[in-house]
Amino acid sequence: MPIRQAAADDWPRIWPFWHRIVAAGETYSWDPETTEEAARALWMAPAKRVYVAEDDTGAIVGSAYTTPNYGGPAARIANAGFMVDPDRAGRGIGRALAEHVLAAAKAEGYRGMVFNAVVETNPAVTLWASLGFTILGTVPEAYDHPRFGRVGLHVMYRAL
Numbered sequence: 001m002p003i004r005q006a007a008a009d010d011w012p013r014i015w016p017f018w019h020r021i022v023a024a025g026e027t028y029s030w031d032p033e034t035t036e037e038a039a040r041a042l043w044m045a046p047a048k049r050v051y052v053a054e055d056d057t058g059a060i061v062g063s064a065y066t067t068p069n070y071g072g073p074a075a076r077i078a079n080a081g082f083m084v085d086p087d088r089a090g091r092g093i094g095r096a097l098a099e100h101v102l103a104a105a106k107a108e109g110y111r112g113m114v115f116n117a118v119v120e121t122n123p124a125v126t127l128w129a130s131l132g133f134t135i136l137g138t139v140p141e142a143y144d145h146p147r148f149g150r151v152g153l154h155v156m157y158r159a160l
Helices: 010-022 034-044 093-107 124-130
Strands: 003-005 049-054 060-068 079-082 112-119 136-144 149-159
Touching: 003 093, 010 034, 010 049, 010 060, 010 079, 049 093, 060 093, 079 093, 093 124, 112 124, 112 136, 124 136, 124 149
Parallel strands: 079 112
Antiparallel strands: 003 049, 049 060, 060 079, 112 149, 136 149
């Protein structure tokens, strides 16, 4: 599966699944009412290195980013975000993006990666664990899930 650095003109092909995922309110702590303009600013911010995964027709089926999680002397710890078109779930796109992003972050000199707010009911928790992430802690009942009520947010980490 081709994975490449995103170009500015990729956003219109990322937005439909970005919006669908965030509007569902099940996995990201971003406002489900986020406008397209605000979403673009969040996902495509200049400090982020954004990637896209394409299928064999050239359609964008997923996107991910890396960015420093902290500043100053702690800037070598990365953060990342991942989204896969829900219509393409279960096909290994998330794993391919994750493996790509982890390798890219290490090549860029990051020493580790942290996820600050992984909804504990998110199926990706299993993926992150399989890739060597550990749960450092859980903030209990921090997330108002539309189906499960109040659930925790994990902080997950992996050394690079």
